[in-house]
Amino acid sequence: MQTLLITRPDDWHIHLRDGQALTHTVADASRYFARAIVMPNLTPPVRNLDEARAYYERICAARPSAGNQLEPLMVLYLTDNTRPEDIREAAASGIVKAVKLYPAGATTNSDAGVTRVDALGPALAEMEKLGMPLLVHGEVTDADIDIFDREAVFIDRHLRGLCERFPSLKIVLEHITTADAAQFVASAPGNIAATITAHHLLYNRNHMLAGGIRPHYYCLPILKRNTHQQALIDAATSGSSKFFLGTDSAPHARQRKETDCGCAGCYTAHAAIELYAEAFEAAGALDKLEAFASFHGPDFYGLPRNTDTITLQKCDWIAPDTLPLGDDVVRPLRAGETLHWQVV
Numbered sequence: 001m002q003t004l005l006i007t008r009p010d011d012w013h014i015h016l017r018d019g020q021a022l023t024h025t026v027a028d029a030s031r032y033f034a035r036a037i038v039m040p041n042l043t044p045p046v047r048n049l050d051e052a053r054a055y056y057e058r059i060c061a062a063r064p065s066a067g068n069q070l071e072p073l074m075v076l077y078l079t080d081n082t083r084p085e086d087i088r089e090a091a092a093s094g095i096v097k098a099v100k101l102y103p104a105g106a107t108t109n110s111d112a113g114v115t116r117v118d119a120l121g122p123a124l125a126e127m128e129k130l131g132m133p134l135l136v137h138g139e140v141t142d143a144d145i146d147i148f149d150r151e152a153v154f155i156d157r158h159l160r161g162l163c164e165r166f167p168s169l170k171i172v173l174e175h176i177t178t179a180d181a182a183q184f185v186a187s188a189p190g191n192i193a194a195t196i197t198a199h200h201l202l203y204n205r206n207h208m209l210a211g212g213i214r215p216h217y218y219c220l221p222i223l224k225r226n227t228h229q230q231a232l233i234d235a236a237t238s239g240s241s242k243f244f245l246g247t248d249s250a251p252h253a254r255q256r257k258e259t260d261c262g263c264a265g266c267y268t269a270h271a272a273i274e275l276y277a278e279a280f281e282a283a284g285a286l287d288k289l290e291a292f293a294s295f296h297g298p299d300f301y302g303l304p305r306n307t308d309t310i311t312l313q314k315c316d317w318i319a320p321d322t323l324p325l326g327d328d329v330v331r332p333l334r335a336g337e338t339l340h341w342q343v344v
């Protein structure tokens with residue numbers, strides 16, 4: 001049987017949610033990830049060190065008592081009112097590792113996000129000085145911009161300018177979905193990187209829309225055409241240290257996705273590295289998985305690489321139809337379907 005031994009991976013973009021849901025999301029993320037960059041889009045969002053510390057403690061309390069202990073890496077939610085002092089305090093705490101920019105209205109719980117990206121100044125200058133990474137949900141929100149173009153337009157309207165105004169600010173363009181983004185990041189200086197999800201490597205918009213509409217493939221930024229999917233596969237398997245693993249596992253209760261106006265987000269924490277292994281195998285690049293999953297992320301964040309390992313085995317299994325999520329259930333990606341890799 002084919003096996004693959006890799007250094008223990010980390011997840012550089014995950015939504016653990018809060019309250020009762022933490023029991024399930026934290027358990028799934030704890031199966032083998034050493035660390036996780038925890039997104040701050042709660043209601044209300046995680047805007048300062050006090051809120052980050054309280055959330056950190058709720059996550060730690062939800063960890064399973066036995067086995068691998070996930071280390072949550074906290075993220076502040078940038079608003080129009082974030083002050084340089086908020087950044088300094090967070091950076092000094094040692095538990096906050098990044099700050100997240102959501103354009104207001106771009107995605108789930110982004111209403112408190114930034115209304116004018118170009119007006120951001122002092123907070124970003126402080127982050128640049130301290131080496132604190134800015135994580136970006138890179139989509140414009142203008143009603144007149146087609147949803148499939150929102151990432152590319154964000155790069156042109158905002159990201160290029162941010163990179164010029166803050167030339168040494170570390171920036172991660174999160175969950176990239178287009179050839180435009182892959183190309184922009186690949187040709188940018190070393191302080192610009194990107195995370196790529198497993199679902200954007202495995203799927204394109206036909207999977208979501210051809211032959212019936214499949215709400216569990218609906219996430220933001222939305223799946224694009226297959227040529228963009230191929231560009232993401234090429235970037236992830238290129239060996240470039242600018243691209244690394246970020247699942248964007250984003251659970252929503254089943255009834256909030258299977259409805260007239262469904263939420264965006266795919267739940268992949270039940271099978272994260274397993275799904276990536278499938279994508280890398282399909283590209284004939286299993287030898288590139290370890291660096292993408294376990295080296296490039298910590299190197300970019302300036303954190304040590306993990307020193308222990310996990311083993312993947314090629315072995316079919318069926319993903320569960322539903323998983324508990326607090327008092328609700330979530331339908332995980334590939335629910336009821338066969339997965340081909342397993343962590344042993």
Ligand SMILES: NC(=O)N[C@@H](CC(=O)O)C(=O)O
Nearest residue numbers: 015107108219220250264265
């Ligand atoms: N990716 C998503 O579709 N949804 C995320 C938000 C985000 O990462 O943009 C969520 O919090 O549900």
Ligand SMILES: [Zn+2]
Nearest residue numbers: 107137174220
């Ligand atoms: Zn996002």
Ligand SMILES: [Zn+2]
Nearest residue numbers: 015039248250
């Ligand atoms: Zn996300």
